[in-house]
Amino acid sequence: AQKITQTQPGMFVQEKEAVTLDCTYDTSDQSYGLFWYKQPSSGEMIFLIYQGSYDEQNATEGRYSLNFQKARKSANLVISASQLGDSAMYFCAMRGLGGGADGLTFGKGTHLIIQP
Amino acid sequence: DAGVIQSPRHEVTEMGQEVTLRCKPISGHNSLFWYRQTMMRGLELLIYFNNNVPIDDSGMPEDRFSAKMPNASFSTLKIQPSEPRDSAVYFCASSLMGGRMLYEQYFGPGTRLTVT
Numbered sequence: 001a002q003k004i005t006q007t008q009p010g011m012f013v014q015e016k017e018a019v020t021l022d023c024t025y026d027t028s029d030q031s032y033g034l035f036w037y038k039q040p041s042s043g044e045m046i047f048l049i050y051q052g053s054y055d056e057q058n059a060t061e062g063r064y065s066l067n068f069q070k071a072r073k074s075a076n077l078v079i080s081a082s083q084l085g086d087s088a089m090y091f092c093a094m095r096g097l098g099g100g101a102d103g104l105t106f107g108k109g110t111h112l113i114i115q116p
Numbered sequence: 117d118a119g120v121i122q123s124p125r126h127e128v129t130e131m132g133q134e135v136t137l138r139c140k141p142i143s144g145h146n147s148l149f150w151y152r153q154t155m156m157r158g159l160e161l162l163i164y165f166n167n168n169v170p171i172d173d174s175g176m177p178e179d180r181f182s183a184k185m186p187n188a189s190f191s192t193l194k195i196q197p198s199e200p201r202d203s204a205v206y207f208c209a210s211s212l213m214g215g216r217m218l219y220e221q222y223f224g225p226g227t228r229l230t231v232t
Contacts, residue, residue, distance in 0.1 A: 035220060045207060045223035091159065103149050103161035103172070104209075104221060 002027045004092050004107035011112050019079040021110050023092035026073060029053075031097035034075040035104065036066065039089040048090075051075060087114045118142070120224035122208050128230045134196040137227045140189055141210030149221060150183055150193050151207040159207075165191065166213055198231045205229070 003026040013019045025034065036048040051059045051066045059066040067076040075094075079086055089111050093104040121140040129135055141148050149164040163173040165185045173183070180199070185191040195202055205228050209221040 037223075043205065043228075044225050045209075047220045047222060050220050093159075103151075103164045103175075104159075105161070106159040108158050 002029070002032075002094055002096065002105040004094055004105055006092055006107035006110050008110045009108070011110060013082055013112065013114055015084060015114050015116050016081055019082050019086070019112065020067070021077040021079075021090050021092075021112065023075045023077065023107060024073055025075060025092070025094050027094065027096060029096035033095055033097070034066065034068065035093045035095075036064070036075075036077045037091045037093060037106075038086075039091065039109070041088070045091075049077070082114050084114050084116060087112060120208055120210050120222055122206075122224035122227050124227060125225060126228045126230075128232065129198055130232055131199055132197045133231075134194065135198045135202075135229060135231075137193040137206050137208075137229070139191045139193070139208030139224060141191070141208070142222055143189070145210035145212055145222075146188070147211045147213040147221075148185060148191050149209040149211075150191070151209065151223075153205045153207060153226070154203075162193070162206075195229075198229075200231045203229055203231050 005024045032053045034051045038046045049061045049064045049066050051068045058068050063080045065078045089109045091109045092107045095102045095104050123138045146167050150162040153159045162175045163183045168185045183193045205226045207223050207226045209223045211221040212219040
């Protein structure tokens with residue numbers, strides 16, 4: 001079984017500051033992937049970034065980076081230079097590398113509000 | 117490129133009626149997932165298909181729910197009879213699947229279902 005924990009229900013951050021959204025996970029899979037999705041108020045789910053469990057380097061994608069600490073089972077999302085448009089729900093998710101394409105297990109999400 | 121297409125975007129129905137949600141995955145993707153999002157339970161995987169074959173339907177809440185994927189470009193999720201507790205946003209997602217790669221899932225815009 002897989003479990004994702006996001007301990008920050010909500011965060012307020014000043015525009016242009018960096019933001020770290022916490023995510024810890026638990027799994028018995030040897031190989032797995034960690035994902036972050038953004039859900040703005042319009043409701044769609046937008047893929048942001050992916051980290052494989054065997055990737056030695058932390059993933060980066062523009063202003064997004066994933067601080068992956070395997071021993072601590074954490075996969076925090078870092079947003080640099082936050083913008084007003086970053087205000088949204090953010091979900092951490094994972095899936096195992098089994099025989100097929102397993103579905104994603106999601107955390108409860110963090111509601112991020114960027115203030116001007 | 118067209119993303120995942122879902123229809124209808126909104127559905128309001130009365131308790132006891134049959135509801136059919138539709139999904140067209142991204143062309144070339146061979147895995148399809150149905151998720152449900154509610155305030156109480158967050159995002160939950162209902163069922164997923166690999167190469168049009170249902171792999172895991174353990175997330176389907178009860179026998180009132182059924183899903184089919186008759187071909188690589190179309191899937192349906194049916195609720196019969198519907199109940200007020202089925203009110204939620206239903207997402208369809210698709211991804212590639214194969215080998216040791218873990219591919220991200222791309223989500224459709226969702227169908228907001230309200231059962232009165």
